Amino acid sequence: MRFDYHTQYREGFALWRSPFDRNLYALLLLGLCTLPWFMTPFMLGETAYVFILCVASLGLMSLTGLTGQVSLGHAAFIAIGAYGHAWFLSKGVPLPLSMVMAAMLSAAAGLLVGIPAIRVSGLYLAMVTLAFAIIVEQIIGHWSSVTGGFTGLAVNDPVFLGLSLSGPKAFYFFCLFTLVLVLVALLNILRSGMGRALIGVRESEAAAYALGIPVERMKAGAFALSAGITGLAGSMLAHHLKYLTPDGFTLLLSLELVLMVVIGGLGSLRGAVLGAVLISSLPTAISRIKPFLPDSVAKQFGLETFIFGLVLALFVLFEPMGLNGRWLKIRSFLESFPIYRKDTFKRNKRYMKSERYR
């Protein structure tokens, strides 16, 4: 049994809840660092891909989860990051600088979408971002002098200080390093005034405004931050794909990102990572169980789509807090072992509340 018993003000927003937590995460990181010596190169590449998706999902989480702004078009920012990075690399920009520039480019695009976001909210914002993603996809297809159009664009190998990062182990560590960097940066933003302002905007715009938070600036800033992180993920994805075509960045990718965030649990960074891991390992899991299914089901084309939809529907209906919520329940069960009450996390009955006149 554990109590949160704070003796100092700063403990309220410490990076770790307890030394135990810190040691646990250190152990996890150590485990991830030794993983390459136990895995086949193929599995290693797939794990690196999961890390990339984790970064992208963290990007979307900082917008949808933390600031409460819906986006159904984040694939556009991945695409901008990926194409920008590939283009900068081909012009001879060194790797780290090129990644930063790609992230900045994506952040600028995010700001561009963030400005209408000030005027619209909720469903309208979902539609604006959706439309933006479709437009970006079409532009990439037609602007062939820069993006290679539908024939595609080859990406130069990642080289850092004369060291090639394209081998599976090197690329794995490269992705892991970026993921940890983004995670720590976001954790610290969350502890800072800006992070709290973002959460304030999510909870109630009017209340945040009354408390002196510049709501408009926060919304646009959240868009830029989120797009920047997602663009960073895009620049890594460019190296994973090695060859960029517009159909790698369709609406489906946007929706998959939203899936990750919702299934992970809106509002928590842990949820973003858990959701990305679950969603990106789902196709592999499905292909593993296919041999056990009857042929008439296993051979079908739409099975994956169906299962994605099913998982999402079940989460929305039965666990709106997502994987993170489930984890919190398990943890509080373990921490308060003999006296856990089933009703601790009981959902209140809620009534239909019209959002029409907001």
Next chain:
Amino acid sequence: MNDFWLTIAQLTINGIAVGAIYALVALGIVLIYKATEVLNFAHGDLLVVSAFSAWGLITVWGLPFWLALMITVLGVALFAFALDALVIRRIAGQPQFAGVMLTIALAFMIRGAVSMLFGPESRNYPTPWSQQSTQLAGLSIANLQLVILGVSMMVTLVLFFFFRFTRLGVAMQAASQNQLAAYLNGVRVKRVNSMVWALGGVTAAFAGVLLAPITLVDISLWFVTLKALSALVLGGFGSIPGAIVGGLLIGLIEQYAGVYMPDGTKDIVAYLVLIAVLIVRPHGLLGEAHGRRV
């Protein structure tokens, strides 16, 4: 000069025909949105379901077109009713985003199930008006498009009279304006809402069965949802006349853009309109102005 006007006239006719489909789809979405405040992202997939079921009934079972249309409309209406009664209703009271996610999930499931049942290849089925066209003062228009225009207008008129003059229609209006007040006046809100879903299913079925012979029976039919969303925003979200005006305008704008704007604009002009309208005039052409209540 004459040539120029001929082109314009031809484009206008094509635009109205395409716009009629958008209007019909947008109408279904706005009906459901007004009643239950759920933005139905699975609406396009109801179109897919009705197109595939019409294909199965016509080419596999060999039923005549009209019978197949009737069966499809009834079947999809029942399906939409069940969708609300069994699934969507459970998330009433949760934030709007939950509704978006749930309908996206259902859209994935329907799409997956349809492609599991029928396979990925696209197909076609005959209608009484396939391969025919009418010539009128130098303009040519496919008969199927005339039928689509007629059916859209008919459905709109029937809906108008239904909402105006029948008990159920008035009950639906009441429930969509204020659920609690409607309930206290004896409207069975849950059942009425499911019936609105069924009504949305009917419009989707008409749109799907009539659109599929033009575009091919294919999973990608659901993309018309996105165009319908542009139409809704242009006309004013949540306004039924707005949905129809917006649909027709989007159809016209697309046709003109295909000829008078650079290559590739036709595919994205609807979305450009969506963004522009939301920035400049968020309540659209006919929508009511939004007040902000704290």
